[in-house]
Amino acid sequence: MAQNKNTKKEEGINLVDLFFYLLSYWYWFVLGVLICGGFAAYRYATSTLVYRADATIIIKDPSNTTSTARLDSYNNLINRTSVSNEILQFKSKNLMTKVVERLEANINYKVDARLRTNEVYTASPVKVIFLNKQVQGVQNLSVTPIDENNVMINQVSTVALNDTISTDVGPVVVIPTSHYDSSWYNREVKVSRVPAASAASAFLSRLMIRQPNDDASILSFSLQDNNRERAKDVLNVLFDEYNKQAVEDKNQVAINTASFIEERLRIIEAELGQVEGELENFKVTHTLMDANETASQYLSETRESNAAIAQIETRIRVAEYMRDYLADPNKKNELIPANTGLEDLRIEGQINQYNNNKIRRDRLLENSSEESPVIKNIDASLETLRSSIVQAVDNLVRSLQVQRSDAQVQETNSREKFSKMPSTARQMLSIERQQNIKETLYMFLLNRREENALTQAMADNNAKIIDSAEAQYGHIAPSKAKTILLGILIGLAIPFIILIGRLFLDTRVRTRKEIEEAVSVPFLGEIPLVKHSRMEKVKSRKSKTPERIIYYDGMSKSILTESLRILTTNIEFMKDSASKGNVITLTSFNPGAGKSFVMSNIAACIADSNKTVVMVDCDLRKRSMSRSFGHSHKTKGVSNYLYDTSLQLDSIIFKDVAPGIDLIPAGMVPPNPVELLKRDRFEQMIRDLRDRYDYVLIDNVPVNVVADAPIIARVADTTLFVLRSGSIDRRLLSLIEKMYDDNQFRNLGIVLNGSEVRTRYGHNYGYGYGYGYGYGYGYSYEDKNEA
Secondary structure (H helix, E strand, O other): OOOHHHHHOOOOHHHHHHHHHHOOHHHHHHHHHHHHHHHHHHHHHHOEEEEEEEEEEEEEEEHHHHOOOOOHHHHHHHHHOOOOHHHHHHHOOOHHHHHHHHOOEEEEEEEEEEEEEEEHHHOOOEEEEOOOOOOOEEHHHHHHHHEEEEEEEOOOOOEEEOEEEEEEEEEEEEEOOOOOOHHHHHOOEEEEEEEEEHHHHHHHHHHEEEEEOOOOOEEEEEEEEEHHHHHHHHHHHHHHHHHHHHHHHHHHHHHHHHHHHHHHHHHHHHHHHHHHHHHHHHHHHHHOOOOOHOOOOHHHHHHHHHHHHHHHHHHHHHHHHHHHHOOHHHHHHOOOOOOOOOHHHHHHHHHHHHHHHHHHHHHHHOOOOOOOHHHHHHHHHHHHHHHHHHHHHHHHHHHHHHHHHOOOOOOOOOOOOOOOOHHHHHHHHHHHHHHHHHHHHHHHHHHHHHHHHHHHHHOOEEEEEEEEEEOOOOOOOOOOOHHHHHHHHHHHHHHHHHHHHHHHHHOEOOOOOHHHHHHOEEEEEEEEEEOHHHHHHHHHHOOOOOOOOOOOOOOOOOOOHHHHHHHHHHHHHHOOOOOHHHHHEEOOOOOOOOOHHHHHHHHHHHHHOOOOEEEEEEOOOOOOOHHHHOOOOOOOOOHHHHHOOOOOHHHHHEEEEEEEEEEEOOOOOOOOOOHHHOOHHHHHHHHHHHHOOOEEEEOOOOOOOHHHHHHOOOOOOOOOOOEEEEEEHHHHHHHHHHHOOOOOOEEEEEEEEEEOOOOOOOOOOOOOOOOOOOOOOOOOOOOOOOO
């Protein structure tokens, strides 16, 4: 027996049982699918369609391009790019704002299409020009074409096309587009305008940039929008604006260099003209056209020295120009001219590094402030670089000056040898030397100007479009199938979760299966729920008559009748054959379990089989059975008989309270019911009733509430423990098991009252185990309302 109990306790909910339990509530699933699926279909019908445009570009790498050897390093410097930096530049709000302003993408044109609102973009029949450029929040306006010359604004006023109109959002002009025709008449076009920065933020939130390979310079762009044409246009214009900014940034160094060279050319040109004028005047005055051939040897040496000095002087002047430029406080925040001929690679490298950092700082400053830590770090770096460049130029000047001194010493030696030359020749040579210096410097700057112009023309776009923006024909969201399928799944999930939660959180005893799995006490039967009609309750309440308590009808084939017959048969099997009569008592855990209902209907079933039966109401406190048959506390009954020894048994027996059923009411309410029930007279009364009747049914009190139950049960042959479906916790079943093991009640059996036809797990564990009441004789539910 113990092993059997353990086996029962280990049993859980079978998946088949769970399936049939959920299937028994199929209408909730159907209702959930209809509601959630319908709501999902409505959401799909009202949701704005979303389209996507895709494009692919490549970020150019100057190292992969061909250029002249002379300009290769400078070209790489100007056109150098970083893919990660360019991705950040594409996501710049400033860049996207320019795109929005160029396309006027912050102005939306929407029309209603059944339940959905569609963005028509350039397919709008009208275009609204807002004369007030300041945008505060969202500005809404509705335009309804009426005829070929007039439209209605905000469904209020009719105005002519191309006229300036005063509205709540300021003055506007409505002009027709190429799509304006009679098909748009009386169709409202909803126009809204938002700030360009807000629209740019919205586009950036929907812009996806992906780098397929980490080491590749190819970028894939994807943009989602409510209009496929606008998504495509935004991507194309974004690439165009990006390339424009890239070219402008690259040309800044070249423009500064060109300005520097032009300024120096003007100065050198004036100085060269002055020297040439002096030489011309000197020759005219002294009528001298050439040096004395007698000193040609010394003259040749002198000229070689002069050439070296001239070259050194040129380099010194260039270095001094650069030093003056760096010392000029007005040009402190400008780019430093590059490739000016200093012929010092270290200085040129520092200048290029300074210009790159300066361009980077100016670009970051557009989206930040001078108080930014990044800006401050770059400023400190620029200051350090500029100081290094100034120091390097000073060192270069000093080095050239030393070289010049050496060349001058050599020239002095040659001049001493040429000392015999006429002073006139020496003066002419001095003027010619100045002329050579100025001319060499002038030609040098002219060459640099042409090279700088060529470099400026070579500044190329950063991005090359591989696949131009192309929008997919169909929308990508919302998906009709996914939306409705999600609604259906939610519609199935909600009742599933509720029912499963109810199943696992509900600790009430509701079915025979739960009882049989928990205890080994014999299960005698279950009584289906009898529902009183509302009309019957109202009539009973108005007439103040006792409600109907006996529902057994021997001629009926209802579920209730069959369940009572099976219960009575099971009680017969538990009958003690040694006893003449069968005394049966009914108890429960709590009031309202239906003991009186079960007992009266069992009595009716027994009487229907031509056996004598008497019902004894031993619930001396509540007297439910007595009240059900219309007997008040003034009616003599059990308490009167036990208290008054002179009272005869026949005087308290009421014959045929129902067909074939006698009743002994409870009687008056005694102050000491326990003391009365302990008397031997109670046992004698039951013995006398055994002799008179085939069955004695005793209505007992609930256990563990008062002490009457075990006292009354001492005279019973069989005890029926009535459990009300859904009224007690499953944990209390262990108490019944303990009573059964301790033999507190003789022949203890369980009766489940008020069970519903649809059982807890979907199976019908009542009579026939799902094959229909009557073991397959086709008894249906047509008598349910009658019961």
